[in-house]
Amino acid sequence: MRWSTLVPTLLLAAAAILPSRAQSSGVAIELVLRDSVFLPGEEIPVGVRISNLAGRPLTFGSSSNWLIFYAESKQGDIVSRTGHVPVEGEFTLESAKAGTKWWNIQPAFDLTQSGNYLIYAEVRLPDWSQREVSEPVSITIQPARNMWESTFGVPPADPSVSSEPEIRRYALQAATRDRERRLYARVTDESSTQIYRVVYLDRLLSFANPDQQLDNSSRLHVLFQTGGSSYTYCVLDPSGELVIRQRHDIVPGSRPRLAKNDDGTIAVAGGKRAPTVIDIPPYVPPPAATNSDPSAVSVTNAPSTGSSTDKKSTREERRKKRRESTEKQ
Numbered sequence: 001m002r003w004s005t006l007v008p009t010l011l012l013a014a015a016a017i018l019p020s021r022a023q024s025s026g027v028a029i030e031l032v033l034r035d036s037v038f039l040p041g042e043e044i045p046v047g048v049r050i051s052n053l054a055g056r057p058l059t060f061g062s063s064s065n066w067l068i069f070y071a072e073s074k075q076g077d078i079v080s081r082t083g084h085v086p087v088e089g090e091f092t093l094e095s096a097k098a099g100t101k102w103w104n105i106q107p108a109f110d111l112t113q114s115g116n117y118l119i120y121a122e123v124r125l126p127d128w129s130q131r132e133v134s135e136p137v138s139i140t141i142q143p144a145r146n147m148w149e150s151t152f153g154v155p156p157a158d159p160s161v162s163s164e165p166e167i168r169r170y171a172l173q174a175a176t177r178d179r180e181r182r183l184y185a186r187v188t189d190e191s192s193t194q195i196y197r198v199v200y201l202d203r204l205l206s207f208a209n210p211d212q213q214l215d216n217s218s219r220l221h222v223l224f225q226t227g228g229s230s231y232t233y234c235v236l237d238p239s240g241e242l243v244i245r246q247r248h249d250i251v252p253g254s255r256p257r258l259a260k261n262d263d264g265t266i267a268v269a270g271g272k273r274a275p276t277v278i279d280i281p282p283y284v285p286p287p288a289a290t291n292s293d294p295s296a297v298s299v300t301n302a303p304s305t306g307s308s309t310d311k312k313s314t315r316e317e318r319r320k321k322r323r324e325s326t327e328k329q
Helices: 009-016 021-025 308-328
Strands: 027-033 045-052 058-060 067-073 091-093 097-104 115-124 131-133 137-141 145-154 166-177 180-189 195-203 211-214 220-225 230-236 242-249 257-260 266-269
Touching (some): 045 115, 180 230
Antiparallel strands (some): 058 091, 180 195
């Protein structure tokens, strides 16, 4: 069993005498992925699907080691741990039910080298001296090309305290995935050895180069073309959190661009904002304009002048006058 290279040696004897999967315990586990290709430092969401056929409700998450993830290279080398996936949080799965919970395993393993890896998970069954180990899923760590990078100082949490500034580094990276060129933002320490966060921004046209600027709060502003007439505007804070994402379109005679204000802030000038359902923060339309003057009359409700009805009445009056004039003669 390949997973034997991943579990501690003291567990091998116990694992060897366990009956096969759900046939004895009534519990089966399976790992599921939304994607299988990631950049170094990018979040790796892994779903653990548990099927309960034990004939009774089962409670999980009451301890910090009920679920353990493992990683190894395709060559069988164990991947070094850099932490543990926090799996606390109790939940109950009813009999004959299946459920899936998701965890980001990226912070727990040193997956910075490009290549192919296998991910496993082990579930320790509550109240039983048994364990279930999933079949492996395969992921690929993909290299990326740096398009731009710059160091910056992290603003202090307390401006009144004088201390040596912490220096970090922003980088914009391009990678091709599913035949699509994509743009990512990365935040690392000054030497780029420790990755704090990698964030996917949007697709990037093959001929386009992003425009980027830092504001007076060390936030990174990025504007880049995603379509023939559309741009995506993103803002990241020094921790790598994506705090703004918007779409801006080209209009005749005006193209979106980054503009720095006198106070050091940055905004998009030109073009036209085009709200989308994936905006960050969610787009809130401005309140509808209302007329506070009760005596004012809406234009749409105002009586029309020169209408066909008015013209018809005028013709009838003229004909009547002509008939009356003829009768008098």
